[in-house]
Amino acid sequence: MSTVDGFRALDDKSLVDYIKATPSLFSILGASDNFQIKEVGDGNLNFVYIVVSPYGSLVIKQALPYIRCIGESWPMTKERAYFEATTLKQHGRLCPAHVPEVYHFDRAMSLIGMRYLEPPHIILRKGLIAGVEYPLLSEHMAEYMSKTLFYTSLLYTTTTEHKRGVAEFCGNVELCQLTEQVVFSDPYKVSEYNRWTSPHLDYDAESVREDNDLKLEIAQLKSMFCERAQALIHGDLHTGSVMVTQDSTQVIDPEFAFYGPMGFDIGAFLGNLILAFFAQDGHATQENDRKAYKKWILVTLRETWSLFYNKFIALWDENKDGPGEAYLPHIYNNPDVRQLVQTKYIQDLFHDSLGFGSAKMIRRIVGVAHVEDFESITDAGKRADCERKALNFAKMLLKNRRKFVSIDEVILAIHEIDS
Amino acid sequence: MSTVDGFRALDDKSLVDYIKATPSLFSILGASDNFQIKEVGDGNLNFVYIVVSPYGSLVIKQALPYIRCIGESWPMTKERAYFEATTLKQHGRLCPAHVPEVYHFDRAMSLIGMRYLEPPHIILRKGLIAGVEYPLLSEHMAEYMSKTLFYTSLLYTTTTEHKRGVAEFCGNVELCQLTEQVVFSDPYKVSEYNRWTSPHLDYDAESVREDNDLKLEIAQLKSMFCERAQALIHGDLHTGSVMVTQDSTQVIDPEFAFYGPMGFDIGAFLGNLILAFFAQDGHATQENDRKAYKKWILVTLRETWSLFYNKFIALWDENKDGPGEAYLPHIYNNPDVRQLVQTKYIQDLFHDSLGFGSAKMIRRIVGVAHVEDFESITDAGKRADCERKALNFAKMLLKNRRKFVSIDEVILAIHEIDS
Numbered sequence A, B: 001m002s003t004v005d006g007f008r009a010l011d012d013k014s015l016v017d018y019i020k021a022t023p024s025l026f027s028i029l030g031a032s033d034n035f036q037i038k039e040v041g042d043g044n045l046n047f048v049y050i051v052v053s054p055y056g057s058l059v060i061k062q063a064l065p066y067i068r069c070i071g072e073s074w075p076m077t078k079e080r081a082y083f084e085a086t087t088l089k090q091h092g093r094l095c096p097a098h099v100p101e102v103y104h105f106d107r108a109m110s111l112i113g114m115r116y117l118e119p120p121h122i123i124l125r126k127g128l129i130a131g132v133e134y135p136l137l138s139e140h141m142a143e144y145m146s147k148t149l150f151y152t153s154l155l156y157t158t159t160t161e162h163k164r165g166v167a168e169f170c171g172n173v174e175l176c177q178l179t180e181q182v183v184f185s186d187p188y189k190v191s192e193y194n195r196w197t198s199p200h201l202d203y204d205a206e207s208v209r210e211d212n213d214l215k216l217e218i219a220q221l222k223s224m225f226c227e228r229a230q231a232l233i234h235g236d237l238h239t240g241s242v243m244v245t246q247d248s249t250q251v252i253d254p255e256f257a258f259y260g261p262m263g264f265d266i267g268a269f270l271g272n273l274i275l276a277f278f279a280q281d282g283h284a285t286q287e288n289d290r291k292a293y294k295k296w297i298l299v300t301l302r303e304t305w306s307l308f309y310n311k312f313i314a315l316w317d318e319n320k321d322g323p324g325e326a327y328l329p330h331i332y333n334n335p336d337v338r339q340l341v342q343t344k345y346i347q348d349l350f351h352d353s354l355g356f357g358s359a360k361m362i363r364r365i366v367g368v369a370h371v372e373d374f375e376s377i378t379d380a381g382k383r384a385d386c387e388r389k390a391l392n393f394a395k396m397l398l399k400n401r402r403k404f405v406s407i408d409e410v411i412l413a414i415h416e417i418d419s
């Protein structure tokens, strides 16, 4: 099917011709006709093909004008591929160690060619379900988040550059609206898309829809999501958007990117770690009670935040005389005032992250899109117990986040709900 | 002087030919050759011509590619006229009673033709200096601010419309940068542009530059100004941007418009009323001690905020089932939760307004652009006394704004500093 705007949805067969006709892709394969194609898209939205020849490999990702897991009944602009490619390139420049290289982008075709993250790379979420420790994960994620967020914020950019970026990414409005709906709205009202482990969580889901204090908090986070252009955020930084090995961490799938609040990315990652934590009891067996692994998740949670904190402040200090227009060196010109503003900045960011993290947890339990961490627990009663703990923790944190002054207090609160 | 982009700076003479060649303007004058032109620009940036024939009248405003009061050494995009015309039209649609009609806009010429606000219309600031009461001022300004801010925020617009507006007004970046510099930066550092009543306020100006707590607060307001696209704000809503008679209130000069925090507009207006209040002692004479007038200013201050509050909430209630995406009716579906979110929204807006209002006051005393309220006090010692009170009040309010829960408390604090 070809359309007037030059778009054709490819399949395993037509992709062969596309690659052969595209030097920037064909050359990666050593210009060899002898290549294999396999569609592996397990995500919700797009088609992903792995292409391997004896001489090289790559991944092709194509966006179709609808949401894959729902079908043509939920249309979604394929222009999202443009924002994904643009962000992969920009974040890749800022943090090449943790973002796959983009080889090719075809806007008309909504098609990205990028590095194939070869085995043993797997999706982090699957590793967390399997109980695999990744000793460098916190260091790498802190590196990725601190660099991409710091350098695309007004701490480093000029107002001119910032507003140019904001204007461009306003174009990714359909994806922002999808987030507004599935994260900030649907879980708090009756919606045909919502689902939960029923009947176990029927009362819990209803409670979310009738909790005025929760609705007050989620409204403020939604406004911040819609209004606050703090940095070029990934926009979908859950543990399914990270591929890992023991020594590599790669962030993929930034199709939801736009200039939004930093806490939305940090919270997505931390919140999904906490979901993984609460799912562990459902994965426990006689051979492996997962106790040690739960400890490792909490260490990773703490380290991710505290390494992020340190790296972010280090970037700020290094670039205090740089082009960023937020804190001019002639005003923030003594160590006291710099420490004062940095402490306040990080404190606010911490609270934003806890808020957005909680919102992301809630929506994965009573909203449309669930996570494999829980879905893979086949015993519904056991699953509901895990989900309820996560939900109760998230509700508590969303309402009380401003009272938390350190990540250790958050971990203490997790222990309390878990015991 | 004509340039390749079709721009020519007009003067009294060339403007005649321009008007004759422009039917949308010439017709307003009854197509009569017999018209008079007078340049009256008393503002800082642009050229303003009053054009009167026996059959009609209009005003022509032209932006030149620099700042008028400084000269060609401070270049400034003439595209600001485009954002001014666009905002006059949009705010004019939302609140026609308080915005002059736009007859004509020529983007290449950066030229706006609009309604002439005929005498006895005068600039509000001049009326405040003269001690004239305007009984409808608070009602009218509350009407203007509530309508323009409510209808251009996500309380009324869709995300799609909102992001389209945000993207477009990102183009007004040079004017935003000017505000960032003169409001949020220069007063807090040594700058060649800063001035103050010297030597009287030398110590006060230095204190502003060395007050770490003040720098912490101004940083947060600057970030909000740069990052938060809450509504299409006027951007320069001081008492010099309002023309009044006893029964008419007209808001002009929105060339600084962009999607920013609502509190920046509300604060600009309230802050400039407070400046007018503290200037009154400098205008007192034996015949008129200005005591009654000072009371009227404070009543106007209180009424403006409380009428704004009421009107804004009334618009929200009326439009609760409207297109706005911030508070969906299916979530905010009971009177309790609606009151909860409205109270919080207004409380935050109140604190933002107090913060921005304070920042606007401070910059008028120790920054580049001063206000006639103080400048017209010829006795430097007297002027400094008035300015110091205003400055001390603004510093206190900027630091403690979150402790104020009502406008009456603000007025009490004004009394305390004034006594």
Ligand SMILES: Nc1ncnc2c1ncn2[C@@H]1O[C@H](COP(=O)(O)OP(=O)(O)O)[C@@H](O)[C@H]1O
Pocket: A040, A041, A042, A043, A044, A045, A046, A047, A048, A059, A061, A100, A114, A115, A116, A117, A118, A123, A240, A241, A252, A253, A255
């Ligand atoms: N560069 C890559 N290398 C290897 N596998 C990839 C790569 N990109 C995507 N994948 C695989 O495809 C899946 C879906 O990709 P993703 O970008 O998350 O698509 P979606 O937007 O549909 O969620 C991932 O979960 C991963 O298994």
Ligand SMILES: Nc1ncnc2c1ncn2[C@@H]1O[C@H](COP(=O)(O)OP(=O)(O)O)[C@@H](O)[C@H]1O
Pocket: B040, B041, B042, B043, B044, B045, B046, B047, B048, B059, B061, B100, B114, B115, B116, B117, B118, B123, B240, B241, B252, B253, B255
């Ligand atoms: N529509 C109008 N009717 C009457 N006078 C006007 C009008 N617009 C501007 N003026 C006069 O011109 C002055 C400068 O206009 P303004 O729009 O504030 O320009 P600037 O952007 O240079 O500050 C105003 O203070 C007012 O005296």
Ligand SMILES: [Mg+2]
Pocket: A043, A044, A240, A241, A253
């Ligand atoms: Mg994905």
Ligand SMILES: [Mg+2]
Pocket: A043, A044, A045, A046, A236, A253, A255
């Ligand atoms: Mg995706």
Ligand SMILES: [Mg+2]
Pocket: B043, B044, B240, B241, B253
């Ligand atoms: Mg003006």
Ligand SMILES: [Mg+2]
Pocket: B096, B097, B098, B099, B100, B101
């Ligand atoms: Mg009108």
Ligand SMILES: [Mg+2]
Pocket: B043, B044, B045, B046, B236, B253, B255
């Ligand atoms: Mg102006």
